Amino acid sequence: MDSRVEKHAEVIVDHSVAVEEGDNVVVSAPFVAEDLVVALYELLGERGANPTWWAGSDRAKRALLMASDPDEFSAPEHVEAAVKEADVFINIRASENTNETGDVPPEINTAYRQARQDIREEIMGSRWVLTQYPASGHAQKAEMSTEAYEEFVWDAVSKDWEEQRELQEKMVEILDPADEVRIQSGETTDITMSIDGMITANDYAKRNLPGGEVFTAPVPDSVEGVVYFDKPLMAQGREVEGVRLEFSEGEVVDHSAEKNEEVLTQVLETDPGARRLGELGIGMNRDIDEFTYNMLFDEKMGDTVHLALGRAYDKNVGENQEQNDSAIHMDMIVDMSEDSYIEVDGKVVQRNGTFFWED
């Protein structure tokens, strides 16, 4: 067993989800991540927890989706029942082909997601973590050898998360009491939003491993302006590139994409909340220093901002504020490394990717 895998398992069990004796644990992972699951099972056994492994197979999922009648999707009672009794969810992403579900029609994906929304919400109300195991598919996506990608992933997860938490707390203290945020980048992005009454969260690898962002929710009807997302995103197994969104009174009033625009259109039509923003995130992890076309990593980079269409996280929404609700939550990234700034209540907190305290 690679000692980096054992370290990864330790961070998950002891830091991210803090497993306790008697915890009922669900591990969701494709088989290519078996080494990490074996390392987890050993630790979970030592801690007196009860794990079960749900196989994440994109091939099987594709076969099901392609054969099903999307009007008949429902939340399976046996999965719901298990989710209700589980205390901890460890979701391991890994792939040997990131396009494995790429030919499933978007409307089928959407129907499937909608049918399972209650299950997702139940999970998000528990202790959960999403992490990555380095396999060939995401390595290819990142234009890396699997060997180099392993190093990239395991370096990123085995960080001093307490130190990272402290660094990020600076930004939490700026955003949490603030009202207006403006994101400006080149000729293509100039967007403002209110975060008044919202709660800024500090992600130091509790729910995402690697962590490394602070995030909050925009007031749903406050978003105004235009944003162009520099980096492609994967939606419904397909790559959507060059997304441009125009907002008025919080709603997407115009949209386009340079590649797979129909996927974007489908996402926006999921439900009314899919046309509004549910998250504003600021990447602050300086150890992630290259784009790998994987949101879990890219959105944490120190010179990026991300906005998500769809559902806002419960913890970001203040008592007297409206929570944007949707079956989707789709993150999109703005590269802030050049000709860009983040302004909070009129003060520039980051310019060209450099935070003011880094100057």
Next chain:
Amino acid sequence: MDSRVEKHAEVIVDHSVAVEEGDNVVVSAPFVAEDLVVALYELLGERGANPTWWAGSDRAKRALLMASDPDEFSAPEHVEAAVKEADVFINIRASENTNETGDVPPEINTAYRQARQDIREEIMGSRWVLTQYPASGHAQKAEMSTEAYEEFVWDAVSKDWEEQRELQEKMVEILDPADEVRIQSGETTDITMSIDGMITANDYAKRNLPGGEVFTAPVPDSVEGVVYFDKPLMAQGREVEGVRLEFSEGEVVDHSAEKNEEVLTQVLETDPGARRLGELGIGMNRDIDEFTYNMLFDEKMGDTVHLALGRAYDKNVGENQEQNDSAIHMDMIVDMSEDSYIEVDGKVVQRNGTFFWED
């Protein structure tokens, strides 16, 4: 996709567990069987069923068992809850190393099984099937190439099961009303038992795929004599060879094994029911024509008898009869091909592996 895999999936879905619209299905399978799971998911999607895939990983299970305190095992509530809500269980056995759990101490295995007995009983009260996917580990065990083993397995499962049912019905008609059964083989086996008031079942691939046996339960305290099992069996990940059991008033009063006797001893000490027989089975599948050291196949061979220590199946036990109860059910095979006979109420129904109607 190999068309033999698609055929295998069809037999499972349409014959063995007869999936209906809306069924909640659990597929338990190791990843090496992914092709079969993909074929199943396609059919389950077409039928409007809701499948979930539980990863059967012996490596992960071993890691858990080796690290756990066996006094602390419990039935995990999230697995129990899922099992209660599921309608159908498809259990696919496949292995790349049949010894993967062979170094787990027997007492840990036993404690783990005991903690999960209610879960197994819940499953056995539902529609379930146990089948085999041909992978390298069981091929090696069978001393076959993987290619040859694939042919062996897929030939065995894609049979005309209605024709097989009719053939076996002859034996059901003999055993069902009978009282005494005597199994005699060479110098080493001479055992008698009563099956009075018990119910003989016809296995034509509903619960085991391949099927091909008729089976009933001995009256628990009626078993007398000595039996030597010619074929090794896998118990707790280890091979137990040359098992000899002596029965008096239904109980094992003496036992020995030529290899891994301590595993046999541990099995017998599981609970009081583990020292009594729970099943008498007569193999009747002439298409399985060689031993592959895999009980699912070997016990169906036309010139074998098998006896199981431990729990009797509900369906075999007549209204006024006692059901042998145990956390174990361990099948063991007697080769009846030479110098052997099966006698039912004083009449020889099979001699040297040939049924009387085959003469």
